[in-house]
Amino acid sequence: MNTVTSATAAASAKRSVAVEFTDIVKAFGPVQVLHGVSFSLAPGRVYGLLGENGAGKSTMMKILAGYEQPTGGSVSINGTVQHFANSRDAEALGIVLIHQEFNLAEDLSVAQNIFLGHEKKKGLWLDDAAMERESAAALAQVGLKVDPRTKVRRLIVAEKQLVEIAKAIARHARLLIMDEPTATLTPSETERLFKLIAQLRADGVTIVYISHKLDEVERVTDEVIVMRDGRFVARAPTSDLTRQQMANLMVGRELADLFPPRDLVAHDEPPAMQVRSFSVPGWAREASFDVRPGEILGFAGLVGAGRTELFEGLMGLRPSSGEVQILGKPVHLRNPRDAARHGFTYLSEDRKGKGLHVNFGLRQNLTLMALEQYARPWLRPDAERAALGAAVKDYGIRTGTLEAKASSLSGGNQQKLALAKVLQPKPKIVVLDEPTRGVDVGAKRDIYFLIQRLAREGLAVIVVSSELMELIGLCHRVAVMRAGRIVATLDADHLTEEELIAHATGTIQDRA
Ligand SMILES: Nc1ncnc2c1ncn2[C@@H]1O[C@H](COP(=O)(O)OP(=O)(O)OP(=O)(O)O)[C@@H](O)[C@H]1O
Ligand SMILES: [Mg+2]
Incomplete structure (x- = not known):
């Protein structure tokens, strides 16, 4: 028996896993991000790990899973101190x-x-048949209907997330850490994940669930553990806390209203952008809409309804047909850079794949779409540096140094950098696809206020979101897409989640 199969067999012997963190310290170079964190995890329980962006949640869990090594302190598993050199250990x-x-x-x-x-082997050869069979079983458990032979490149983000979960299931985890697992999932996929969590828990698996969606934390976890600024702050049975109390523990102060009061839009101004009969073959059919300066227009719909693809088509990233006018002039946008020159930018929902170059510095990422501003005639790093300094302050990006790579930022802080990046070219129209994904409650509120300020300054903002409350709370109007078509455009005043869902699923008369 080789070491891999023996490890899997041992793990599947239904052992339980209890964890004790003692005084965990972690520094990246000169920057210390964990300052002596101690807490324990008991087997067969579901823990919600909460904290603001950059609080140290992912770093703690990467240490537990062997991806990072602590600078100080110890991790013990079932009473024995362990030093994991890598994730395999x-x-x-x-x-x-x-x-x-x-x-x-x-x-x-x-x-x-x-x-x-x-990899499974039959003699010297890879046993593809067995691996495909077991993959299919794991995919069925997470409810993903794709052929195991499909290349990952061809999947959409939600599907990639489900593959990550299936991978963990196939490895017979006894302690499973899920870091923002539902950020890209639809409500029904999320429901299925919750059932899976309940099954795993009943089976004695310990689960750590990291999420900024406090309603989910409330539903699936037994206990919450809160971190702030690299320190342990509190733990309590989930049922003892309200969501508001969870949020206050995370940020260390009382949080005020999440959404700013809605401003009026000037109705007499001509549209900033006008789209007519725009189609993206296979995804969007005959989409027509206008967005005015100062307006926040939402786009709702189920995953797969074609929202992202519609905007990728408008950016010139997919073949398309139809008419587009920007500030009254017909345009043919060939690629995102061309679109940016016309005053139209797009924040991709796929932050890592299409949004940021994570191996580049913060500065290069920030200015990539607005290079013209910094190259007169040569690139001026000092001007770029000043812009980065301003962005870090304006968007509350938490980073050790300005010279860091984007990959060193926490998930939520990468999101803020991506947002700063698409606003750098000072667009007239901006599309924000899932702008608050992975962002903590406090930062979420900051982003909503920022979006409103930009609209007030005359920017036309399009928000694509799967969070219905976000669309209702923030937008003036919400367009709903279903199966590639815009089926309704609704005034956000008095709009309800139920009404949006009814249009998205087609159980109500269309009102395009
Ligand atoms: N490889 C790295 N190099 C330098 N700094 C890092 C690295 N990884 C994480 N950090 C820093 O450590 C701090 C904690 O990050 P971590 O990813 O643990 O936060 P988090 O609580 O998971 O936040 P989020 O909710 O945004 O995902 C952040 O300030 C981050 O910039
Ligand atoms: Mg994180």
Whole structure:
């Protein structure tokens, strides 16, 4: 028996996993991000790990799963101190982390990804048939209907997330860490995940659930553990806390209203952008809409309704047909850079794939779409640096140093950088696809106020979101897409979640 199968067999022997963190310290170079964190996890319970962006949640869990090594302190598993050199050491004890930023090999198939590093063999050869069969079973458990031979590159973000979860299931985890697992999932996929969590828990699996969606934390966890600024703050049974109390513990102060009061839009101004009969073959059919300066227009719809693809088409990223006018002039946008020159920018929902170059510095990421501003005639790093300094302050980006790479930012702080980046070219129209994904409650509120300020300054803002409350609370009007068509455009005053869902699923008369 080789070491891989023996590790899997041992893990599947239904051992329980109890964890004790003692005085965990972590520094990246000169920057200390964890300052002596101690807490314990008991087997068979579901823990919600809460904290603001950059509080240290992912770093703590990467240490537990062997992806990072602590600078000080110890981790003990079932009473024995362990030093994991890598994630394999942790997996041998049944500890598996599902990454917040996906960690899949794009050019490999779904099955190859699921078994990466744990390949099954028949004699000297890879046993593809067995791996595809077991992958199919794991995919069925998470409810993903794709052929295990499909290349990961061809999947949409929600599907990639489900592959990450299936991968952990196939590895027979006894302690499973989910870092923002539902950020990209639809409500029905989320429901299925919750059922799976309940099954795993009944089976004695310990689960750590990291999420900024407090309603989910309330529903699925037994206990919450709160961190702030790299320190342990509090723990309590979930049922003892209201959501408001959870939020206050995270930010360390009382939080006021999440949404700013809605401003009026000037109705007599001509549209900033006018779209007529715009189609993206296979995705969007005959979409027509206007957005005015100062207006916040929402786009609702189920995953797969074609919202992202419609805007990717408008940016010139997909083949398309139809008419587009910007400030009254017909345009043909060939690519995002061309679109930016016309005053139209797009924040992708796929932050890691299309939004940021995570191996580049913060500065290069920030100014990439607005290079003209910083190159007169040569690139001026000092001007770029000043812009970064301003953005870090304006958007509350938490970073150790300005010279850091984007990959060193926490998930929510990467989101803020991506947002700053698309606003750098000072667009007239901006599309924000899932702008608050992975962002903590306090920062969410900051982003809503920022969006409103931009609209007040005359920007036309389009918000694509799966969070219905966000659309209702923030937008003036909400367009609903279903199966590639805009089926309704609704005034956000008095709009309800139920009404949006009814249009998105087609159980109500269309009102385009
Ligand atoms: N590889 C790295 N190099 C330098 N700094 C890092 C690195 N990884 C994380 N950090 C820093 O450590 C701090 C904690 O980050 P972490 O990812 O643990 O936060 P988080 O609580 O998971 O936040 P979020 O809710 O935004 O995901 C942040 O300030 C982050 O910038
Ligand atoms: Mg994180």
